[in-house]
Amino acid sequence: xxxxxxxxxxxxxxxxxxxxxxxxxxxxxxxxxxxxxxxxxxxxxxxxxxxxxxxxxxxxxxxxxxxxxxxxxxxxxxxxxxxxxxxxxxxxxxxxxxxxxxxxxxxxxxxxxxxxxxxxxxxxxxxxxxxxxxxxxxxxxxxxxxxxxxxxxxxxxxxxxxxxxxxxxxxxxxxxxxxxxxxxxxxx
Numbered sequence: 001x002x003x004x005x006x007x008x009x010x011x012x013x014x015x016x017x018x019x020x021x022x023x024x025x026x027x028x029x030x031x032x033x034x035x036x037x038x039x040x041x042x043x044x045x046x047x048x049x050x051x052x053x054x055x056x057x058x059x060x061x062x063x064x065x066x067x068x069x070x071x072x073x074x075x076x077x078x079x080x081x082x083x084x085x086x087x088x089x090x091x092x093x094x095x096x097x098x099x100x101x102x103x104x105x106x107x108x109x110x111x112x113x114x115x116x117x118x119x120x121x122x123x124x125x126x127x128x129x130x131x132x133x134x135x136x137x138x139x140x141x142x143x144x145x146x147x148x149x150x151x152x153x154x155x156x157x158x159x160x161x162x163x164x165x166x167x168x169x170x171x172x173x174x175x176x177x178x179x180x181x182x183x184x185x186x187x188x
Contacts, residue, residue: 026149026162034061074103099128
Protein backbone atom coordinates (compact mmCIF):
# COMPACT_ATOMS: atom_id res chain seq x y z
CA UNK A 1 0.00 0.00 0.00
CA UNK A 2 1.41 3.41 -0.99
CA UNK A 3 1.68 6.37 1.36
CA UNK A 4 -1.16 8.10 -0.56
CA UNK A 5 -3.40 5.04 -0.18
CA UNK A 6 -2.66 4.95 3.56
CA UNK A 7 -3.65 8.61 3.91
CA UNK A 8 -6.83 8.03 1.90
CA UNK A 9 -7.73 5.03 4.05
CA UNK A 10 -7.10 6.97 7.28
CA UNK A 11 -9.17 9.98 6.15
CA UNK A 12 -12.03 7.73 5.02
CA UNK A 13 -12.03 5.86 8.32
CA UNK A 14 -11.87 9.12 10.32
CA UNK A 15 -15.03 10.35 8.55
CA UNK A 16 -16.88 6.98 8.51
CA UNK A 17 -16.63 6.70 4.74
CA UNK A 18 -15.59 3.74 2.58
CA UNK A 19 -13.69 5.76 0.00
CA UNK A 20 -11.38 8.75 -0.22
CA UNK A 21 -9.91 10.38 -3.32
CA UNK A 22 -7.01 12.76 -2.64
CA UNK A 23 -6.71 15.69 -5.03
CA UNK A 24 -4.36 18.59 -5.59
CA UNK A 25 -6.85 20.97 -4.04
CA UNK A 26 -10.37 20.99 -2.62
CA UNK A 27 -11.66 22.75 -5.74
CA UNK A 28 -10.67 19.69 -7.75
CA UNK A 29 -12.51 17.44 -5.28
CA UNK A 30 -15.59 19.67 -5.69
CA UNK A 31 -15.29 19.55 -9.50
CA UNK A 32 -15.12 15.75 -9.39
CA UNK A 33 -18.22 15.73 -7.20
CA UNK A 34 -20.18 18.12 -9.42
CA UNK A 35 -19.23 15.99 -12.43
CA UNK A 36 -20.73 12.96 -10.63
CA UNK A 37 -24.05 14.73 -10.01
CA UNK A 38 -27.14 13.91 -12.03
CA UNK A 39 -26.31 15.02 -15.60
CA UNK A 40 -29.98 15.74 -16.37
CA UNK A 41 -30.15 18.46 -13.70
CA UNK A 42 -27.78 21.43 -13.91
CA UNK A 43 -28.39 23.39 -10.70
CA UNK A 44 -26.76 23.05 -7.28
CA UNK A 45 -28.17 24.79 -4.22
CA UNK A 46 -25.44 26.70 -2.40
CA UNK A 47 -25.48 29.01 0.62
CA UNK A 48 -25.57 32.72 -0.18
CA UNK A 49 -22.64 33.28 2.17
CA UNK A 50 -19.44 31.36 1.42
CA UNK A 51 -16.12 31.47 -0.42
CA UNK A 52 -16.49 32.08 -4.17
CA UNK A 53 -14.33 29.14 -5.21
CA UNK A 54 -17.16 26.55 -5.15
CA UNK A 55 -19.20 28.85 -7.44
CA UNK A 56 -16.36 29.11 -9.97
CA UNK A 57 -15.97 25.33 -9.87
CA UNK A 58 -19.71 24.90 -10.51
CA UNK A 59 -19.30 26.92 -13.68
CA UNK A 60 -16.33 24.76 -14.79
CA UNK A 61 -18.48 21.66 -14.27
CA UNK A 62 -21.32 23.07 -16.37
CA UNK A 63 -23.62 23.56 -13.38
CA UNK A 64 -25.38 26.70 -12.14
CA UNK A 65 -25.72 27.93 -8.56
CA UNK A 66 -29.10 28.38 -6.96
CA UNK A 67 -28.56 30.51 -3.87
CA UNK A 68 -30.22 29.65 -0.58
CA UNK A 69 -30.68 31.94 2.38
CA UNK A 70 -28.55 31.28 5.43
CA UNK A 71 -29.66 31.21 9.04
CA UNK A 72 -29.07 34.48 10.89
CA UNK A 73 -27.88 32.65 14.04
CA UNK A 74 -24.94 30.80 12.46
CA UNK A 75 -24.57 31.85 8.78
CA UNK A 76 -25.03 28.25 7.53
CA UNK A 77 -27.46 27.17 4.81
CA UNK A 78 -31.09 27.36 5.87
CA UNK A 79 -32.77 23.92 5.52
CA UNK A 80 -36.28 25.43 5.33
CA UNK A 81 -35.22 27.62 2.42
CA UNK A 82 -33.52 24.66 0.73
CA UNK A 83 -36.79 22.73 1.05
CA UNK A 84 -38.75 25.61 -0.54
CA UNK A 85 -36.21 25.90 -3.38
CA UNK A 86 -36.43 22.17 -4.10
CA UNK A 87 -40.25 22.33 -4.23
CA UNK A 88 -40.03 25.10 -6.87
CA UNK A 89 -37.03 23.84 -8.86
CA UNK A 90 -36.91 20.33 -10.29
CA UNK A 91 -33.57 20.98 -12.02
CA UNK A 92 -31.44 20.60 -8.84
CA UNK A 93 -28.91 17.77 -8.62
CA UNK A 94 -27.25 18.60 -5.28
CA UNK A 95 -27.13 20.77 -2.18
CA UNK A 96 -23.79 22.11 -0.95
CA UNK A 97 -23.77 22.43 2.85
CA UNK A 98 -20.82 24.53 4.02
CA UNK A 99 -19.78 24.42 7.68
CA UNK A 100 -18.67 27.97 8.41
CA UNK A 101 -17.19 30.13 11.17
CA UNK A 102 -17.07 27.20 13.58
CA UNK A 103 -20.75 26.41 13.09
CA UNK A 104 -21.92 23.08 11.65
CA UNK A 105 -24.86 22.98 9.23
CA UNK A 106 -28.10 21.36 10.30
CA UNK A 107 -27.18 18.09 8.59
CA UNK A 108 -30.04 16.07 10.06
CA UNK A 109 -32.63 18.34 8.40
CA UNK A 110 -30.63 18.64 5.18
CA UNK A 111 -30.22 14.85 4.91
CA UNK A 112 -33.99 14.33 5.21
CA UNK A 113 -34.74 17.05 2.66
CA UNK A 114 -32.17 15.77 0.16
CA UNK A 115 -33.32 12.17 0.55
CA UNK A 116 -36.97 13.17 0.09
CA UNK A 117 -36.08 15.07 -3.11
CA UNK A 118 -33.52 12.57 -4.45
CA UNK A 119 -30.65 15.09 -4.58
CA UNK A 120 -27.06 14.64 -3.49
CA UNK A 121 -25.94 16.23 -0.20
CA UNK A 122 -22.39 17.57 -0.49
CA UNK A 123 -20.80 18.38 2.84
CA UNK A 124 -18.06 21.04 2.57
CA UNK A 125 -15.76 20.54 5.55
CA UNK A 126 -12.97 22.83 4.26
CA UNK A 127 -13.17 25.15 7.30
CA UNK A 128 -14.25 22.57 9.86
CA UNK A 129 -12.14 19.40 9.66
CA UNK A 130 -12.29 17.57 12.98
CA UNK A 131 -15.37 19.46 14.15
CA UNK A 132 -18.53 17.80 15.42
CA UNK A 133 -22.25 18.49 15.10
CA UNK A 134 -24.77 18.86 17.93
CA UNK A 135 -25.12 15.05 18.13
CA UNK A 136 -21.33 14.63 18.34
CA UNK A 137 -20.99 13.22 14.79
CA UNK A 138 -17.74 14.19 13.10
CA UNK A 139 -18.32 16.73 10.34
CA UNK A 140 -17.87 15.08 6.98
CA UNK A 141 -19.56 11.85 8.02
CA UNK A 142 -23.13 12.59 6.88
CA UNK A 143 -22.93 13.92 3.33
CA UNK A 144 -23.29 11.70 0.28
CA UNK A 145 -19.96 13.29 -0.57
CA UNK A 146 -17.75 15.24 1.81
CA UNK A 147 -15.01 17.64 0.74
CA UNK A 148 -11.85 18.37 2.73
CA UNK A 149 -9.28 21.09 2.11
CA UNK A 150 -5.66 21.19 3.22
CA UNK A 151 -4.94 24.57 1.67
CA UNK A 152 -3.68 27.76 3.23
CA UNK A 153 -5.76 28.92 6.25
CA UNK A 154 -7.46 25.55 6.72
CA UNK A 155 -7.52 23.44 9.90
CA UNK A 156 -4.79 21.17 8.55
CA UNK A 157 -2.68 23.60 6.48
CA UNK A 158 -0.46 21.68 4.06
CA UNK A 159 -0.43 24.64 1.64
CA UNK A 160 -2.41 22.62 -0.91
CA UNK A 161 -4.51 19.52 -1.32
CA UNK A 162 -8.06 18.32 -0.96
CA UNK A 163 -10.10 15.16 -0.67
CA UNK A 164 -13.44 13.73 -1.75
CA UNK A 165 -15.00 11.23 0.69
CA UNK A 166 -17.98 9.00 -0.06
CA UNK A 167 -19.63 5.66 0.63
CA UNK A 168 -20.91 5.50 -2.94
CA UNK A 169 -18.78 3.14 -5.05
CA UNK A 170 -20.05 4.62 -8.33
CA UNK A 171 -19.06 8.16 -7.30
CA UNK A 172 -15.69 6.85 -6.12
CA UNK A 173 -15.00 4.99 -9.39
CA UNK A 174 -16.13 7.93 -11.54
CA UNK A 175 -13.97 10.29 -9.50
CA UNK A 176 -10.90 8.09 -9.90
CA UNK A 177 -11.52 7.89 -13.66
CA UNK A 178 -12.00 11.67 -13.98
CA UNK A 179 -9.00 12.43 -11.74
CA UNK A 180 -6.77 10.30 -13.97
CA UNK A 181 -7.58 12.59 -16.92
CA UNK A 182 -6.50 15.79 -15.13
CA UNK A 183 -3.10 17.09 -16.19
CA UNK A 184 -0.46 17.36 -13.49
CA UNK A 185 1.70 20.46 -13.10
CA UNK A 186 4.64 18.35 -14.28
CA UNK A 187 2.79 17.42 -17.50
CA UNK A 188 2.82 20.98 -18.81
